[in-house]
Amino acid sequence: MPAQxxxxxxxxxxxxxxxxxAPWIAPHPWDTISIRTRFQPPNxxxxxxxxxxxxxxxxxxxxxxxxSLAMGVGATLVSVAIGVPLGLMAGYFRGKVDEILMRAxxxxxxxxxxxxxxxxxxVTPPALWKTALAVGFVYIPPIARVTRSVTLGLxxxxxxxAARARAESTGYVLFREILPNAWPPLIVExxxxxxxxxxxxxxxxxxxxxxxxPSSDWGLMIAEARAFVDRAPWIALAPGFAMCLLVIGIxxxxxxxxxxxxxxxxxxxxxx
Amino acid sequence: MAGYVxxxxxxxxxxxxxxxxxxxxxxxxxxxxVAYLILGPFAPPEQVKALELRLGLNDPVLxxxxxxxxxxxxxxxxxxxLMNRPIAPILSExxxxxxxxxxxxxxxxxxxxxxxxxxxxxxxxxxLDHAVSVATYLGIAVPEFFWAIVVILVFAxxxxxxxxxxxxxxxxxxxxxxxxxxxxTITLVFAHLAHVSRLTRSSMIEVLQxxxxxxxxxxxxPERVVVVRHALRNAMLPTITVLAxxxxxxxxxxxxxxxxxxxxxxxxxxxxxxxxxxxxMLQASIVVVAAVYALANLGADLLYAWLNPKIRYGRSIA
Numbered sequence: 001m002p003a004q005x006x007x008x009x010x011x012x013x014x015x016x017x018x019x020x021x022a023p024w025i026a027p028h029p030w031d032t033i034s035i036r037t038r039f040q041p042p043n044x045x046x047x048x049x050x051x052x053x054x055x056x057x058x059x060x061x062x063x064x065x066x067x068s069l070a071m072g073v074g075a076t077l078v079s080v081a082i083g084v085p086l087g088l089m090a091g092y093f094r095g096k097v098d099e100i101l102m103r104a105x106x107x108x109x110x111x112x113x114x115x116x117x118x119x120x121x122x123v124t125p126p127a128l129w130k131t132a133l134a135v136g137f138v139y140i141p142p143i144a145r146v147t148r149s150v151t152l153g154l155x156x157x158x159x160x161x162a163a164r165a166r167a168e169s170t171g172y173v174l175f176r177e178i179l180p181n182a183w184p185p186l187i188v189e190x191x192x193x194x195x196x197x198x199x200x201x202x203x204x205x206x207x208x209x210x211x212x213x214p215s216s217d218w219g220l221m222i223a224e225a226r227a228f229v230d231r232a233p234w235i236a237l238a239p240g241f242a243m244c245l246l247v248i249g250i251x252x253x254x255x256x257x258x259x260x261x262x263x264x265x266x267x268x269x270x271x272x
Numbered sequence: 273m274a275g276y277v278x279x280x281x282x283x284x285x286x287x288x289x290x291x292x293x294x295x296x297x298x299x300x301x302x303x304x305x306v307a308y309l310i311l312g313p314f315a316p317p318e319q320v321k322a323l324e325l326r327l328g329l330n331d332p333v334l335x336x337x338x339x340x341x342x343x344x345x346x347x348x349x350x351x352x353x354l355m356n357r358p359i360a361p362i363l364s365e366x367x368x369x370x371x372x373x374x375x376x377x378x379x380x381x382x383x384x385x386x387x388x389x390x391x392x393x394x395x396x397x398x399x400l401d402h403a404v405s406v407a408t409y410l411g412i413a414v415p416e417f418f419w420a421i422v423v424i425l426v427f428a429x430x431x432x433x434x435x436x437x438x439x440x441x442x443x444x445x446x447x448x449x450x451x452x453x454x455x456x457t458i459t460l461v462f463a464h465l466a467h468v469s470r471l472t473r474s475s476m477i478e479v480l481q482x483x484x485x486x487x488x489x490x491x492x493x494p495e496r497v498v499v500v501r502h503a504l505r506n507a508m509l510p511t512i513t514v515l516a517x518x519x520x521x522x523x524x525x526x527x528x529x530x531x532x533x534x535x536x537x538x539x540x541x542x543x544x545x546x547x548x549x550x551x552x553m554l555q556a557s558i559v560v561v562a563a564v565y566a567l568a569n570l571g572a573d574l575l576y577a578w579l580n581p582k583i584r585y586g587r588s589i590a
Contacts, residue, residue: 112561236425238417240418
């Protein structure tokens with residue numbers, strides 16, 4: 001196993017476990033407001049300090065871990081669930097289907113991801129699950145494109161021809177013959193998309209179009225801490241560093257998987 | 273080549289029309305009723321109805337779209353609902369400010385990114401190489417808004433060198449103007465440096481091991497000439513594509529950065545118009561952004577094709 005994959009798995013694993021166990025290991029309640037403990041710098045009782053409402057930053061951070069992970073994984077699942085079938089169809093049927101799907105992808109990719117997210121979210125009152133859906137929607141085109149290009153390469157392989165000669169249904173050919181062979185590059189792509197999703201989701205939360213107070217989403221925590229960054233920088237720094245660690249961990253996993261599964265993809269340029 | 277350029281330009285036009293329709297369709301289903309928004313929550317229903325009729329809000333979406341698009345083409349972007357002023361001048365001011373910000377950042381990203389990439393490649397697997405890798409990894413691993421806060425913390429709160437946010441027009445003096453530009457620029461550059469430097473590094477490492485560079489060295493050419501004239505020229509090809517993609521990334525980046533730094537450009541205008549449901553403003557600014565974005569991508573492809581005649585222009589790159 002490549003060293004970076006190992007390191008990444010350790011980082012992501014530890015963070016995921018901490019997030020899962022958050023309600024039990026958090027040293028304080030994450031949402032109890034207390035005027036007396038406002039703005040305490042990190043100390044023995046409050047390891048990471050307290051925020052403007054006297055809430056324990058560490059406990060909030062731990063609870064927020066779940067939200068960030070759910071955002072990254074949930075949004076990516078949405079884009080994979082929709083993007084992969086579309087990409088399979090575009091690459092397998094070619095012609096008109098391909099043309100229409102890829103032009104639609106061009107249109108969606110003609111708007112920077114964050115603006116597309118803002119636009120989709122402008123329609124409804126904000127909530128975190130909607131943000132995750134919007135982020136997933138934004139990343140459908142790139143996933144569909146990668147799937148399409150992999151499918152194009154596989155569609156003329158002997159085993160696909162053989163399945164067609166056996167008169168297997170199109171669904172069978174797409175999902176049972178092509179898809180299992182297309183997984184390696186798709187897994188790499190999806191794992192890197194998780195980090196984009198976390199970053200984009202947190203940016204949207206930061207702009208007020210995601211999690212709402214009193215949620216302890218990391219993006220929202222940073223947004224709320226902004227006003228107090230002079231007197232209590234730890235409130236903003238803690239979620240920032242946490243996000244940094246998580247994203248680096250997932251990137252290491254993605255890069256490691258890439259090296260392991262698909263050496264040809266190395267150094268490829270990806271459009272965000 | 274000419275045919276390729278024309279086909280790509282036509283495609284950009286089609287994409288922009290589709291984007292404008294998409295934006296229009298999404299904003300058409302906004303729950304906030306425009307007439308209601310203008311008149312306030314306590315307006316009598318008759319008045320709301322009358323205004324709806326006047327604004328044509330009851331027409332089918334396609335009719336409304338056509339009315340809007342045919343005006344848009346002629347440069348009549350309509351009026352902002354909130355500021356009650358024509359959109360075109362507001363938008364063009366915001367674009368100019370954003371252009372200053374993104375172009376400065378872009379030039380710095382290009383220069384610093386390539387320089388770091390080359391420096392790291394020349395010291396492959398030595399401490400400097402690792403330092404650059406770690407620093408650039410950090411750059412992309414953290415959301416821009418967090419870097420923005422760190423920059424404010426360091427340069428505004430701690431050192432007190434720069435204002436934390438805001439904007440001053442150039443007409444009020446150069447230093448004040450430049451001061452407000454520095455912090456957002458630093459943030460954008462740091463957050464977007466990684467792609468350029470990492471790619472330059474990896475292609476430089478590859479090129480430096482190629483036979484023709486060895487030949488150049490064997491001829492006894494000075495190392496400077498080998499690196500700059502022989503290696504860098506070829507290694508720059510992929511970097512150029514990434515640089516053009518960075519224009520798109522910067523367009524996305526300004527949304528957050530301008531909001532954090534209170535810099536009154538296109539990004540903040542967009543967030544503002546979404547928050548305030550200023551629909552005409554939102555429509556116009558998104559279409560403008562998509563146009564810049566699409567043209568930057570087109571520029572990158574064309575530049576790449578022009579620099580590398582080996583590329584075959586199949587339909588697939590379109």
